[in-house]
Amino acid sequence: MAERGPARPERLAVVGSGAIGLGLARLAAPVVEVAVLARSADSAGRAREALAGTSARVVTAVEDLSDATLAIEAVAEDLEVKGRTLAALDAVLGPDAVVASTTSSLPVEALAAASGRPDRFGALHVFNPVERMALVELCLPAVAAAATGARLRSFATALGKEVVEVPDVPGFVVNRLLFPYVFSAVRLLEAHGLAPEDVDRCMTLGAGHAMGPLALLDLVGLDVAVAIGTAIGEPVPERMTAMLERGELGRKTGKGFFPYSRESRERSGPAAPIRR
Template identity: 35%
Template sequence: MANEAIGVIGAGAMGAGIAQTFAAAGFPVLMQDLKAEALARGRASIEASLARLVKRGKIAAEAAEATLGRIATSTDQQALADRALVVEAIVENIEIKSEVIRSLDAICGPETIFASNTSSISLTRLAAASERPERVIGMHFFNPVPVMNLVEIIRALQTSDAVCEEVTALTQAIGKTPRVSKDSYGFVVNRVLVPMINEAINCVYEGLASPEDVDEMMKLGANHPMGPLSLGDLIGLDIVLDIMETLYDGFDDPKYRPSPLLKQMVDAGYLGRKSGRGFFRYG
């Protein structure tokens, strides 16, 4: 798949980061979103990210310019027809993601691979929405995408060996480290990480310690570079809640029950860094 065209659906933080990463590795990328404003914001965030890398001496200005030159944008999903791989990075909702996959079935060629950046939804259920389920796979990138090295490769029950091998090789080609997981709610990282964040929230809810002290204890006592509440704020508390609810519903196990305080924070609009307030204040 070297140098073949890549499609990315969604121009939010994850979609823009994925587009930047493929383009930086030499792949022509089409970033598609329903709204022109979202595409403009996504492109602006890529420009800002590349500018930071240039300022820090990580890449040359010419490389940043070349990366931007490889990224096209469109509000028309039909523009994805010639893509070898399409990665969706849209809202974490199985109905909406399934509808996108059904649309791509009608648009893309028979050899196109459909990858989902879902952080917790069953790939087997997503693949069932496609007429070519063997060509559906998970590519779970981590935020910020240009910086984080891991990509969880998630095999749906239907995913073929050839597609898994191709996507694993492609992940290495863009400078990331692939690790393959079977399909299960939350996969590996979020199944371990998000319940930890949820339990840290419960510690605050039960009055065991302040948010500052919970984070400091985990940094000093567990050698974590960032406290779990700060990490939850970075991820977005609404996303943390979505993942906890997916785990809770999927496994039907009370150990995955979302903290009442987590629900209250989301209801209040205290979503973390992106809203300016979560367990800590920003901006």
């Protein structure tokens, strides 16, 4: 893994207090100044609890991010939502600030245009859990300044990440390969009635994967997985659509392909019987 230690200090703003946003804030807090923008008082309270013991501060007004030199949006994987967020950042940030998106599937050129500063924009696709996953996929729009790419790469390296620059294609590299695989696992359940545990055991024991495809979907969140699958043009299995309608999103709701403890979000028992 790359050696930590920033080439230049940044004042980091993170927009979004979900798993990715908070993971970034926790990881970056020992290295740079960090401010996290939460969308409500309730979200801010949860974010402060999650960031307790770090130097990161939590704010609820985008104007409080005006002194940031690097802003990373980590909001919902939706082009309109991200576009509004990027425009709001552009309105308050200084002219030299660099803006990045954690998108994993949306077109970077479109996000760059929405940012109002395409020469100072890039995508930094980090992986969940942020503190443990070594890779960052870096994707830059065609007009990005060389200094923008250098700053984003330097920042990711300072967090101890390995950076791979990827093309602006739906899903970049990882999700473009990953989602046909995990959705195929769901289709095996639909077509053959396999137990989720057995599908995952085949891949952990037979292919050496650290986690099976169904447990991975639960970790990612079925809502996020459906959004990514749709964005990259991968047909979403019917079972996942039904689970989404029932609010069975994986670890964050306590139930997905497997049940989870609400407190620890660790698996609490065997998979539920198949429901179509």
